[in-house]
Amino acid sequence: MASLRAYVLTRILLTIPMIFILLTVVFLVMRVLPGNPVIAMVGMKASEEQIRQLMHQLGLDKPLWRQYLDYLSRVLRGDLGNSMIWGRRPVIDEIMDHFPATIELTISGFAVSVLLGIVTGTAAGLRRGTGLDLAMRVYSIVVYALFIPWLGMMLQYVFGVKLGWFPVGGRIGPMMEPEHVTGLYVLDSILTLNWGSLASALRYLTLPSLTLGVVLSGVYTRLVRTSLSEVLEQDFIRAARSRGVSERVVLFRHALKNAFIPILTMMGLQFALLLAGAVLTETTFSWPGMGTFLMERIIYRDFTTVQGTIVFYALFVALVSLVVDLIYAYIDPRIRY
Amino acid sequence: MGGELLRIEDLKVHYFTSGGVVRAVDGVDLEVRRGELVGLVGESGSGKSTLGLAIPRLIPPPGKIVGGRIVFDGLDLTELSEERMRDIRGRRIGMVFQDPMTSLDPLMKVGDQISETILAHEDVSKSEARARAEELLEAVGIPRDRYDDYPHQFSGGMRQRVMIASAIALKPDLLIADEPTTALDVIVQAQILHLFRELQRSMGMSVILITHDMALEMQVADRIAVMYGGWIVEYSPAVAMARDPLNPYTAELLKAIPNIELEDQRLVSIPGSPPDLRAPPPGCRFHPRCRRRFEPCATEEPATVEVDGRLVKCHLYASGGPDSAGGSERGEGERENGRG
Numbered sequence: 186m187a188s189l190r191a192y193v194l195t196r197i198l199l200t201i202p203m204i205f206i207l208l209t210v211v212f213l214v215m216r217v218l219p220g221n222p223v224i225a226m227v228g229m230k231a232s233e234e235q236i237r238q239l240m241h242q243l244g245l246d247k248p249l250w251r252q253y254l255d256y257l258s259r260v261l262r263g264d265l266g267n268s269m270i271w272g273r274r275p276v277i278d279e280i281m282d283h284f285p286a287t288i289e290l291t292i293s294g295f296a297v298s299v300l301l302g303i304v305t306g307t308a309a310g311l312r313r314g315t316g317l318d319l320a321m322r323v324y325s326i327v328v329y330a331l332f333i334p335w336l337g338m339m340l341q342y343v344f345g346v347k348l349g350w351f352p353v354g355g356r357i358g359p360m361m362e363p364e365h366v367t368g369l370y371v372l373d374s375i376l377t378l379n380w381g382s383l384a385s386a387l388r389y390l391t392l393p394s395l396t397l398g399v400v401l402s403g404v405y406t407r408l409v410r411t412s413l414s415e416v417l418e419q420d421f422i423r424a425a426r427s428r429g430v431s432e433r434v435v436l437f438r439h440a441l442k443n444a445f446i447p448i449l450t451m452m453g454l455q456f457a458l459l460l461a462g463a464v465l466t467e468t469t470f471s472w473p474g475m476g477t478f479l480m481e482r483i484i485y486r487d488f489t490t491v492q493g494t495i496v497f498y499a500l501f502v503a504l505v506s507l508v509v510d511l512i513y514a515y516i517d518p519r520i521r522y
Numbered sequence: 523m524g525g526e527l528l529r530i531e532d533l534k535v536h537y538f539t540s541g542g543v544v545r546a547v548d549g550v551d552l553e554v555r556r557g558e559l560v561g562l563v564g565e566s567g568s569g570k571s572t573l574g575l576a577i578p579r580l581i582p583p584p585g586k587i588v589g590g591r592i593v594f595d596g597l598d599l600t601e602l603s604e605e606r607m608r609d610i611r612g613r614r615i616g617m618v619f620q621d622p623m624t625s626l627d628p629l630m631k632v633g634d635q636i637s638e639t640i641l642a643h644e645d646v647s648k649s650e651a652r653a654r655a656e657e658l659l660e661a662v663g664i665p666r667d668r669y670d671d672y673p674h675q676f677s678g679g680m681r682q683r684v685m686i687a688s689a690i691a692l693k694p695d696l697l698i699a700d701e702p703t704t705a706l707d708v709i710v711q712a713q714i715l716h717l718f719r720e721l722q723r724s725m726g727m728s729v730i731l732i733t734h735d736m737a738l739e740m741q742v743a744d745r746i747a748v749m750y751g752g753w754i755v756e757y758s759p760a761v762a763m764a765r766d767p768l769n770p771y772t773a774e775l776l777k778a779i780p781n782i783e784l785e786d787q788r789l790v791s792i793p794g795s796p797p798d799l800r801a802p803p804p805g806c807r808f809h810p811r812c813r814r815r816f817e818p819c820a821t822e823e824p825a826t827v828e829v830d831g832r833l834v835k836c837h838l839y840a841s842g843g844p845d846s847a848g849g850s851e852r853g854e855g856e857r858e859n860g861r862g
Contacts, residue, residue, distance in 0.1 A: 418582075420624040426580055427619075428639040428688060429612030439627050517629060518672040 189514075193507065200503040204496055208260065211495045212253055215488050221245060222269040225485045243269050256492070265493035270485050276493035280475070284497075285368025286356055287474035290393055291463050293371075297398025298459075299452070302405020307441070309406065310413030321406055329403035333462055337396040337469035344392060351392050354471035358385040393470040397462050401455060408451055412444040419443070446517055453509030457502050524556030527695055527728050528577070533590035535569075535576045542800035546572040546585070548752035551826065551833075554696070554728050559719070561743030561760065562732045563775065567796050568749040574700045574732045578615045579607050595695065613643045616689030620701035622681035626673040632684045633659065633669030639691040658687040662717060679710035686717065693725055700732045715742055737779045740764055748772050751797040751807035758832040768834040770814045806837060814838065 223239045240246045244255065259266055265276040309321035345353035352358075356370065363373040363382040371390065374383035416422065417440055425439050464476030471477065475494060482490045514520045535547035546569040554560050564570045575581050577592055579599060592599040594615070599607065611617075616639075619625045626635055636655035640646060646654075656666035662683040673681055682702060689697055699718065703711040719742060722729050733739060739746050740760055747757040748771065756769040767773040774792045794811035797803055803810055809819040818824075818837050826835040 420619055420621055421627040423580060423582070424617070424619055424625045424685065424688075425627065425638070427578060427611055427617035428642055429608050429610070430638060430642045431608065434642075439630070442629055443627065519628060519674045 193511075196503075196507050196510075200500065203503065204499055207499050208257070208492060208496055209253075211492050212256065212488075215486065215491055216249065218486065220486050222486045222488060225487075226270050256489075260496070265496065266489040268482075268490045269487045270482075270490075276490050279478070279490060280494060280497050281368075283473065283475045283478040285370075286472060287460075287463055287467070287476065289369045289371060289390065290397065290466065290472055290474055291459055293390055293394035294397030294401065294463065294466070295452075295456075295459055297394050298401035298455075299405060301398060301402035303409055303441075303448075305402070305406040306409025307413060307436075309410040310417070310444075311436075313410075313414050318410075321410065325403040325406035325410075327403070328399050331400050333396060333400055333465040334469045336400060337392070337466060340392045340396055341470075352389050353392070355389055356386070356473055357382065357389050361385040393466050393472055396469070397459070397466045401459060401462060404451060404455065405448065408448055409444060412447050413440060416440050416443045442516075446513070449509060449513055449516065453506045456505045456509075460498060460502065524726075526553055527556045527558075527595060528552070528554040529591075529593040530573075530577075531591045531593070533573070533576060533592060534588045535572050535581055535585060536588050537585040539584055539800075544799045545752050545802065546799055547576060548799075548802075549590070550749075550752075550754050552747055552754060552757065554730060556695070556728055557722075557726045558744050559722060559729045559731060559742060561739035561746040562730055562749060563734065563736050563739050563746060564749030565734060565796050567799070569752040569799070570732045570734075570749045571700050573749070574617075574698045574730060577696075577698060577730075578611045578617060580611075580617070609643065612639045612689075612694070613692045614694050614696065616692075616694040616697045618682070618685050618689050618697065618699040618702045621705045622678050622685055623705065625685055626681055628673050630672075631670050632673055632676060632681075633671075635684065636688045636691055639688050643692060655687070655691070658691055659684075661721075662687045663713075677710075678706050679714065682706060682710075682714055683717065686714075686721070690721060690725065690727070694727065696728045696730065697722070698730045698732070701734070702731070703738070704733065704735075711738075718742070736775045740779075748775065751802055752799055753807060753835055754826075754833075755808065755835045756833065758834075762830075762832060768829055768832060768839065769808075769836045770812050770838070771808050774811075774813075 221240075222243065223236055223245065227235060227239065237246070244252060247255075256266065265280075267273045267275050268279055305321045305324060309318045312318050341353040344350045361382050363370055363379045363386075364377045366373045366376050370386035371383065374380070374386055422435060422439055425435050430438075463474065464479065466472065467474045467476035468480055475498075479491065479494050482494070530550055530552040533547055533550045533552075534545070537544040537546055548569070550569075550573060552560075552573075562570045562573065572581065572585065576587055577594070577599070579587070579602075581587065587600055590600070594610070597610075599610070602610070626632065630638075633652065633655050636658050637648070637651040640651040640654055641648070644651075652669065656669055659666050659669060664680060664683055664687075668676075673684075676684065682705075686702075702718070703714050706714060715738070718729065718731070721727070731739065731743060740763075743760045745757065746760050746763050747754045748763075748769065749755070750771050756763070756767070756772045758768065758772075763772060764776065767776055771792075774790075777790045778792065780789060792811055797807050797810075803820075805818070805820045805822050806812070806815070806824050809815045812819065816837065818840075822837070824835050824837045825840060826833055827839050829839055
C-alpha cells in the first residue's frame, strides 16, 4: 500500500501547479474586465475622495504585480482573504454558506443522470437493433443537446405553473429549514427526524435535479449501451451462462459490473460539467448555491471572492477525480497504483 | 464403456445473418456413450463449435436450432424450457472454451468463478461452496490459497485449469471442451490434455473434445467424428480411423499430419477451400475438393451408411457405388499415421 500513498501524494502535488495557473488566469481576467468592486458598491456618483479611500482600504491602489504577489502569498498560507464588498466577510465563510446547497443539487442531479443513463442504456444495450434501442439513442442525443435554462423553464412552466406540483424556485419552504448539521437539507432533515422539512426539501429539489440530471444523462445512455453490448459478447459471459447461472446474475454480476468501468471514468470526467451545469440550474431556479453566488459576485467585481471560489471549485474537482481513480482501482483488480 | 448418454438426431443449426442463412450444422447425427471421449474434428467453419454450443443450447443470436433432436439421458434438450435447460447447464453438462484469457470474468476472483457453478445449482452456504472450490483447485493442480487471486494474476494454462475446475465442479455427465488447448503453448497443451484424461477416467465423464487438430484427437479420443461443411462425414473409433479412414476427406486430414519419422517430408494440404455455408455446393459438400469423386457426387447428397460398425457419409459406400464393398483401394489409410 506504500505505492498507493505515493500515488495519492503525487496526485495532490500535481494539483499545486494547476491551482497556480488557474489562479493567475482568474486574477488577470478579473482585472481586465471593466469596473471594480468600489464602483460597483458606491456607484458612479460617489466623490473622488471616497473612491480613493476605499481603493486604498482594499489595496487596489497598489501596482498590479504587488497585488498579485500579496494575494499569492496569502493563498499559500491557506488564506483566501476577505470579500471586497459589503461586510467584507472571509471568503471561506461565504463559500461555506453556499457550498452545501450546491452539493445537494449536484449529488441529486448526478444520481438522476446516472440512474436515467443506466436504465435507458441497459434497455438499449440488451435490445440492440430494436425500436426501443433506436428510441433510447434518440433520447440520448436530444437531451444532450438541450440547454439547461430552457429545460428548467419548461419544467417550471409545466409542473410548477400549470400543474402546481412543485415550486419553481428556492431551496425549501418558508420556516421549514431543518436544524443545521451538515447544511444538506435532505440529510439534516433525516438526521433530525424532521419529516416536514424532508418533504419540503425534496419538493424543492425535484425540478432542479431533474433538469440537471436529464441533460447530463444522455452521455451515460450512449456509454452504457455501447459498453454493455460489448461486454455481453465477451467469452466470460458465455462461460457464466454455461455454468447455469440465471440471466439476472449474468447481467448484474458479470455484465453490468464490467460495463461499469468505462462509465466510472466518464463519471469522473463529467463531474466538472456537472458543476458547470449546476451554475446554470441554480440561476434558473434561484437556488441559493455557489452558482448563484458566483454570478452575483462576478457582477460586483468582488475580486477576492471570485478568485477564492474558483480555486475552491478546482480543488473540489481535483479531489473528486482522485476519489474516482481510487474507486476504479477498488473495482478493477487489474489496476494497482 | 457404458450405455448411450447423448444422441443427436438430424440436428440443424442455422445463423440468420444479413448476408444470408448460414447452415453451420446441417443435419447431424451423433451418439456419445457414457465414459467415452469423443473427438470432433474439422477445419474452421466446419460447424464443430456450433455443434458444441448447440448441445447446452448456448447458440448466440442470430443463430437458431431449426430442426432435429438432442436427446441427453432420455431428455430432448430442444424441447426443454429455458429454466430447465439452465438447471442442466453446469450441473449435468459442463463447458470449457477455447480462450482461457477471455473466458474468465476479469473482475471476479478465480475461486468465486468455480463456486459460482456450485451456488447456481446447490443450496449450500458460501463457505461450503468455497471449501469445495478450493478442493477443485487442488484437483486441477492449483494451490488452494490462490482462491482469492484474480484472472490477470494467472497464466493461460492456469486459467484453463480454473475453467476446467469450474466446468467439472458438479461432476457433470458430459463435458464439452471447445478447442481447450488451442490458445496454449505445446507443453501446457500436453499438461491440460493429461488433466482431461485423468479427470475423465476418475469421474467417468463423457467428453466431447472439439479441435481442428487431428493429431491431438488421435492421441486422446476413443471415437472421432469428422465434420465438413456442417455435416459429420465420418464417425469411427480412433484406432480404426487412423489405420483405415473411410471418407476421402478423413484420409486427406490424416495425410496432413506431419510425421517426424519421415525425412524430407513436405507439408500436405487439401487443395481448395471449405464450402461457403450460405450456399453450399450441391450434392456432396466435399466433392469440389475430392480426388475420388464420381458422377453422383456433384448432384446427390450422400446418405450416412454403416460400414463395420463405423459411420460414413460418402457415395463410395452407398450401395451401387463404383465398388460398394468399401473400396479395395482405400490405400490412403495404409500409411502409419497419427499415434505416437
